[in-house]
Amino acid sequence: MLAQVPQPLRYAEALLARFIELAAVEQADEVLSTLLQSAAALCACPLAQLYLLDDSHTQLTLAGQWLDGRATLHSAARLPSDYAGDQLLQYCLCQNQPLSLGELVPSLHPVDFLPTGARPWRSLLCLPVRTAQGQIRGVLLCADRGPQVLDSFAVSLGQLATFALARWHNLQQPCPAARPPGSAAPRAEMASDYGLIGDSTAMQAMYRLIGKVLHNPTSVLLSGETGTGKELVARAIHRHGSRSNRAFIVQNCAALPESLLESELFGCRKGAFTGAERDRKGLFDAADGGTLFLDEIGDMPLSLQAKLLRVLQEGEVRPLGSSTTHRVDVRLIAATHHDLRALVEQGRFREDLFYRLAVFPIELPPLRTREQDILNLARHFAEQACAQLQRSPCRWSDAALAQLAGYRFPGNVRELKGLVERAVLLCDGNRLLPEHLSLQPRQTADDAPQNLRARLEHVERNLLLDCLRSNRGNQSRAARELGLPRRTLLYRMNRLRIAPGEI
């Protein structure tokens, strides 16, 4: 990470000092000015700016800047707002990647967002600012009046910004009220910014994909087994994207016969079929400006697939029984539990539509492959169920958790949710036990371990594997994250027979 920086050791020391400085700050505004000052100092630039997206992710605002030794924060001065149209900033946001320009050419690179002065800006580094969960929150920028290659600072400054953002966020939260002794600590950290529960490597990879597609209008194809959360992800993309203040419309393509589905989607004119007594708008019209979520797209009849393709290609809808078309601006998110490519091979799904939909595919992982999420989800659903029933929180017994961890969940998160809600209802005390889950032995995985110890080892093995994978096999980093000495990690890996090839 630091190898390309001039004088890496000195830089590493300076960087560390900046982390420590940020950790010690007690005021939210001071976090931002310290970050800006630090970024400017570390890459020896006179200018650093921080742009942040608002909650709807539609408006980009200059939150503060450090210029020639002086900080100005948005709260302290009327800095201009809304940079949604600035191409370089947008490029960095949409690509979710740093942008480094060593020689700015004003005719090629519009930099109206930079402060004007006697000397022009010659070099620029823009980097996406992400939360610890990988969601984009804005852009950090450094600029110099001389030519400078700044890309080697991107990774370290990005990490400093992530740290600062988390600190800024924490300092803005009201102090939590004292918790009654024995009650569980809140576990907000396991929920992503998208409202989805789960921080396994597979889910984090999915959050990164969601972050990439929020701000552009491409179609998204969500695939995954039933109950993995496809609709939830579609809603998150809509809610956090630039169309959040417009409609989100859902239609299940398997729920209606062909003729009804056609008029439902595209609308119809009076007399188009028996019973069509008046003109009716379709779901594409209802979703105009917003998002249309087509669930079970693999079950759409072939004739309708052709019509859908035309709408996607031309942006025009022709209602049933009408000879004219009209324009609509709809972002389409489609979902399927089928293997669409296999359906294409079987001639049951149009190849052209498949490629049109699969511009941006997101695959949702089945629950059985992310064991640590099972436990977090179970805790979350139990808390939710207790709150709904207005009863005190339930605690999980280790045996019940081990039973959940060993189960294969063919119905994925939906099944887990139902199972937990039922368990909470069955539980008379405040401790959830295996009998409340009533998982039949035949329902457990064929390869599920039989006794409690073996099941816990199974959980531990998956946890270690997940952590090692998220740290790209780096044992020291994984050990640090798990709070273990590295030797203990190696010992556990050996005991649990984790081979390097599995990571």
Ligand SMILES: Nc1ncnc2c1ncn2[C@@H]1O[C@H](COP(=O)(O)OP(=O)(O)OP(=O)(O)O)[C@@H](O)[C@H]1O
């Ligand atoms: N990561 C998650 N965090 C919290 N709740 C989740 C998560 N994933 C799924 N759920 C919950 O599980 C249930 C099923 O989710 P959803 O309807 O989105 O699944 P789906 O993949 O669209 O299912 P289907 O293919 O059957 O339509 C919902 O109650 C949803 O809120």
